[in-house]
Amino acid sequence: MPPSTLAADAGTLRLRRNTMLWALTAMALFLVSTLLGLFLRLFQGNAFPAVEPVWFYSSLTLHAIIMVGAWFLGSMAGVHYLLARYVQPSSTASELAMGGSVAGVVLIAISTLLGKFGVGWYFLFPLPLYPNGVWLPWATAVFFAGLAILAVFWLIWVLDLLRAIARRYSLSVALGWHILRGAKEPEVPPLVLITTVSLVVVTAALVAAALVLLLFLLHWSGRARVDALLMKNLTFLFGHIIVNITLYLGVAILYEMLPAFAGRPWKTSKLVAIAWNAVLLLVLFAYLHHLYMDFAQPRWVQVAGQTASYFLSLPAAAVTIFGVLALIYRSGFRWTMASRLLVCGVLGWVIGGIAAVIDATVAVNSVFHNTLWVPAHFHTYYLMGVVLMVLAFFDHLSRELTRPDTDVRAAGWTLVLLLAGGYGFLAMFYYGGATSVPRRFATYPEETLQGVIQARVAAAFVVVLFGTLAVYLSRVAARCLRAFADCRNAS
Amino acid sequence: MIPQYKALFAFLIITIAATATFHWVMRNTGNRKPLNPEAVSKLRGRFAITCTLLLVAALALTLPHFPYPRGSEIPDKVVFVAAKQFAFGLSEAPIANDAQWEAASQGPAVRIPANRLVEFRVTSLDVNHGFGVYSPGGTLLAQTQAMPGYVNRLRLRLRNPGRYPVLCMELCGMEHHSMRGVFEVIPADKD
Amino acid sequence: MTSARIAACLAAGLASLWGQSEVSPNQPPNEDLYLYHSVPDIAVQPVGKPATPLSGLWRDRPLLITMVFTRCAGVCYPFLRSLRAATELAAKPPSGYRVLVLSFDSRDTVSDMKAAASGIGAGADEDWIFATAAEESVRRLAEATGFWFRWDGEKRQFDHPAVLLAVKNGRLVRLFAGGRITAESLGSVLRDLDGGFVPSYPLADKTSFRCFQYNAATGGYSLDWGALLLVLPGTIAFLAALLTFRPWRRRGARAPFPAA
Numbered sequence A: 001m002p003p004s005t006l007a008a009d010a011g012t013l014r015l016r017r018n019t020m021l022w023a024l025t026a027m028a029l030f031l032v033s034t035l036l037g038l039f040l041r042l043f044q045g046n047a048f049p050a051v052e053p054v055w056f057y058s059s060l061t062l063h064a065i066i067m068v069g070a071w072f073l074g075s076m077a078g079v080h081y082l083l084a085r086y087v088q089p090s091s092t093a094s095e096l097a098m099g100g101s102v103a104g105v106v107l108i109a110i111s112t113l114l115g116k117f118g119v120g121w122y123f124l125f126p127l128p129l130y131p132n133g134v135w136l137p138w139a140t141a142v143f144f145a146g147l148a149i150l151a152v153f154w155l156i157w158v159l160d161l162l163r164a165i166a167r168r169y170s171l172s173v174a175l176g177w178h179i180l181r182g183a184k185e186p187e188v189p190p191l192v193l194i195t196t197v198s199l200v201v202v203t204a205a206l207v208a209a210a211l212v213l214l215l216f217l218l219h220w221s222g223r224a225r226v227d228a229l230l231m232k233n234l235t236f237l238f239g240h241i242i243v244n245i246t247l248y249l250g251v252a253i254l255y256e257m258l259p260a261f262a263g264r265p266w267k268t269s270k271l272v273a274i275a276w277n278a279v280l281l282l283v284l285f286a287y288l289h290h291l292y293m294d295f296a297q298p299r300w301v302q303v304a305g306q307t308a309s310y311f312l313s314l315p316a317a318a319v320t321i322f323g324v325l326a327l328i329y330r331s332g333f334r335w336t337m338a339s340r341l342l343v344c345g346v347l348g349w350v351i352g353g354i355a356a357v358i359d360a361t362v363a364v365n366s367v368f369h370n371t372l373w374v375p376a377h378f379h380t381y382y383l384m385g386v387v388l389m390v391l392a393f394f395d396h397l398s399r400e401l402t403r404p405d406t407d408v409r410a411a412g413w414t415l416v417l418l419l420a421g422g423y424g425f426l427a428m429f430y431y432g433g434a435t436s437v438p439r440r441f442a443t444y445p446e447e448t449l450q451g452v453i454q455a456r457v458a459a460a461f462v463v464v465l466f467g468t469l470a471v472y473l474s475r476v477a478a479r480c481l482r483a484f485a486d487c488r489n490a491s
Numbered sequence B: 001m002i003p004q005y006k007a008l009f010a011f012l013i014i015t016i017a018a019t020a021t022f023h024w025v026m027r028n029t030g031n032r033k034p035l036n037p038e039a040v041s042k043l044r045g046r047f048a049i050t051c052t053l054l055l056v057a058a059l060a061l062t063l064p065h066f067p068y069p070r071g072s073e074i075p076d077k078v079v080f081v082a083a084k085q086f087a088f089g090l091s092e093a094p095i096a097n098d099a100q101w102e103a104a105s106q107g108p109a110v111r112i113p114a115n116r117l118v119e120f121r122v123t124s125l126d127v128n129h130g131f132g133v134y135s136p137g138g139t140l141l142a143q144t145q146a147m148p149g150y151v152n153r154l155r156l157r158l159r160n161p162g163r164y165p166v167l168c169m170e171l172c173g174m175e176h177h178s179m180r181g182v183f184e185v186i187p188a189d190k191d
Numbered sequence C: 001m002t003s004a005r006i007a008a009c010l011a012a013g014l015a016s017l018w019g020q021s022e023v024s025p026n027q028p029p030n031e032d033l034y035l036y037h038s039v040p041d042i043a044v045q046p047v048g049k050p051a052t053p054l055s056g057l058w059r060d061r062p063l064l065i066t067m068v069f070t071r072c073a074g075v076c077y078p079f080l081r082s083l084r085a086a087t088e089l090a091a092k093p094p095s096g097y098r099v100l101v102l103s104f105d106s107r108d109t110v111s112d113m114k115a116a117a118s119g120i121g122a123g124a125d126e127d128w129i130f131a132t133a134a135e136e137s138v139r140r141l142a143e144a145t146g147f148w149f150r151w152d153g154e155k156r157q158f159d160h161p162a163v164l165l166a167v168k169n170g171r172l173v174r175l176f177a178g179g180r181i182t183a184e185s186l187g188s189v190l191r192d193l194d195g196g197f198v199p200s201y202p203l204a205d206k207t208s209f210r211c212f213q214y215n216a217a218t219g220g221y222s223l224d225w226g227a228l229l230l231v232l233p234g235t236i237a238f239l240a241a242l243l244t245f246r247p248w249r250r251r252g253a254r255a256p257f258p259a260a
C-alpha cells in the first residue's frame, strides 16, 4: 500500500477519499442503529410503558435495514479499496452507490419514523399491504421506493466491481478453476476469488429483491394474486443472501489483510478454490432454512435446505478458520487493534456459525424458529464477526493514511470492553432462545416473562458496548476525517 | 431435558472448544518459526475430514426427526386454526370466514384429550402468522406457519392436562406480541 | 353432476318450504366436519356372501364405501362407473382395498344389488362388494358421515349427494363428494389410506404462479410456474457474470493491468 498521501495520484486520492467517506458513513449509521437496538431491548424490558408498540416495530425495521445496509456497504467499500491493488474499480460507481444509499436510507427512515411503517426489514408479503390504519399507504410506497433505489444503485456498484475484475481476469481464473486443474499460474489472490463469488451471488439477491418489489406491485394493482409461499421464498433468497454475502465480503478483506500481520503469504490453494466454488453452488439454496416451518414446502426441499446449510459451513468456515489459525501460529504475529479485531471477528464468525448450523437443523428449528435464538446467531456473526473485520479495515487504513502514535494498551481495553459488551448482549439472546422467548415481540406475555429480565440485562451490556464503540469509533472517525481532508487538500 | 437445552449445551460445548483453540493459537503467535508445510497440510486434511464426518453424522442423526407429520396413524381429533390480526381462532369446526374466526377466537377454549394424536389444520385469513404451541409452563413445544392460501397440518400428542397458550411466531403487525390463542388438554378419560 | 345439482336445488327448495334450519341441507357433506370420526360398525348383507359387520370388511385392509339406490335415474350409476374406471387406472396400494356399494333404499333387494353389480361390470370382482343393510343401520351410517337422502314424491326419486367414504380401521380418513371420481382424486384418497400424508395443502383460489403444485394422483409435488421465478435471480446473475467476463472473447483481448 502506498504510504504517503502526498505522493499519490489523483485516482488513488479519490479512492482513499471515497473509502474514508464510506467508513465515516458506515460507522455513523452503525452508532445510530446501535442506539435504536438499545431502544428495542429497553422497550422489551418495559422501560417505556407509555410508548406505543408501533414505535418498537418501526424502530425494529429501521434498525435492521440500517445494520444490513451499513455493513454491506462498509464491506463493499473495503473490498473496493483492496481490489484496487489488482484491478481498477470505478470510483464513480462507488460515488453513485453513496448517493443512492443516502437517498434510499433517508426514504426508509421517513417511512419508518414518520410513517410508522413497521413490518420488519424483509417486509414479508402480504403484511405491508395490511396497514390497519397504523401507517398510511404513502409510507408503504416510500419504503418500497427507498428499497428500489438501494437495489438499483447497489447493483450498479456490484456489477462495476465485477467488470473491473473481468478486465484483468477471465471468469475461470477469477474463480480459480485453473488451480482446481492443478495449474499454479496465473496467480489469483483469494480476495479476487471470494469477491467474484460474492458479487455473482449478490447479483442474484438484488434481482430477487427487484422481483419481490415487482410482484408486490402486481398484487397491489390487482393484476395478479401472488402466492405467499413464492413471495417468502423470494424474500429470503434476497434477505438471506445479502446478509450472508456481507459476511463473505468481510472474509475477503480478512484474506487480504491478515497476511501482512503474519508475515506469511495466504495464497489461493486448491482447497481454498474448491471451498469458494462450493460456496457459489450452495449459497443459493441455504436460504431454504428460513422456510422449515412452512409445511407447504415439499419434503425434499426441506432436506435440500438442511443439507445445503450444513455443508455451506464447511468450505467457507472450516477452510478459512484453519487457514487463519495456521497463518498466525508461530508467525511472529504483529498484534495491533486492527489485527486483533480481525482474529476476534473470525472467532465471532465461528461461534455464530455454530449457532446457525444448530438452528438450520429442521428438528431443532421446530422449537427455535423465530425465537430469540435467531437474532442471537446472526448478531453473533454480524456484530462480533463481520463488523469487527470491517472495523479492522477502517482502523488500519485510517491509521496508515494518517500515521498517528498508537496506544496499544488503550486498544487492549477497548477490545476487552467491546467483547464483554457484545458477548454479554448476545448471551441474553441465546438464553432467550433456549427459554422459548419469541423474537420481535414489543412486550412479553406472561408465559415468557423471563424475556423482560433478559432484555434489561442485555440493555446494560449494550450500554457498555455503545459507550466503548462511541469512544473507539470517534477516534477512528477523527483519523478518517483527517485522512479525508488530507486527500481533498492534496487533490 | 427439553430439546432447547440440548441444543444450548451442544452449542456451548462446541463454542468453548472453538474459543479455547483460538485462545491457544493466539497465545502462540510469537516466536516466529517456519511451519512444516507437509505437517500443516496433513493437519488440514484431518480437520476437513473430521468436520465433514461430524456434519454427515449430525445430518444422519437429525434428518429422521423431521417435525412434519408422516405415517399411517390416524389422528384422534382435528382442530381447525385460523390466524388473523390479532388472534388465533381454534375450533372443532372449519373456520372459513371472519365471523367464524371471531366466534372461534372469543369462544371457550377447544378441549383436547391428553395422550391422543391431534391434528391442527392451520391457516391464515390475512397475513403470515406463526402458530407456536407453548406448554402451560411456557416452553415452546412445536410450531407451524399460518400462511394465507395454505393449510399446514401439525400433529401433536400432548401428555399433560392444562391450558396451552398459542403465541404468534411471525411478525404480523402492531399487536403481534399480544396475538394469542389457547386450547385445553383434559385428562383422556373425560372425553 | 347436473342431476345431482338439480336434486340439490330441489332439496334446498323443499327445505326452505318446510322452514328447516339445518346446516346447509342441500350441500354434499363437508369433509372437514367428519374427518377422522368413527364409522358405526353396522351389519350388511353382501351379494352371495354371509352377512357381516363392516369391521369384517375393514379389518385387514382399507374400505371405500359409497351409498346408492338401484332405481336411481340420476347420479348413482355415472358415479359408480367413474369409480369403477378410476379403480382400474389408479395405482393400487400394496395392501389393496375393498369397495363397498351399499344401498340406502330399503326397497332394494340382494338381487337388485347383484344386477347393479353386473350392470357396471363388477359382478365378478372379489374386491367389490354390493350389499344391503337394515334401514336403521343405513341411517346410522349416514348420520355419522354427513350423508343424507330424501324421497322426492313428485320425481319418485331420492335426492342425495354422491359420496365416497374412505375408511381405515373404522375411522373416516377421507370423504369425497362430487358427481364423478377421477383417477387423480381416487389416487389421493388411496394414498391417504395407505398412510401417505400431505403435511400441507393449498386452498383453492386464483393464485398466480405457485412454486409447487400438489399432484393428487402421485401424491408428490411438481414444480409450478412460480418455481421458474425462483430460479430467475440465479439465472440472471449467471448471465450477468457471463456478459461481464465474456469467456468467448479471445484471451489476448483481455486488458493487461498497468500496475501488475
Ligand SMILES: [Cu+2]
Residues within 6 Å of the ligand: B083, B085, B086, B128, B129, B130, B168, B169, B170, B171, B172, B176, B179
Ligand atoms: Cu400473528
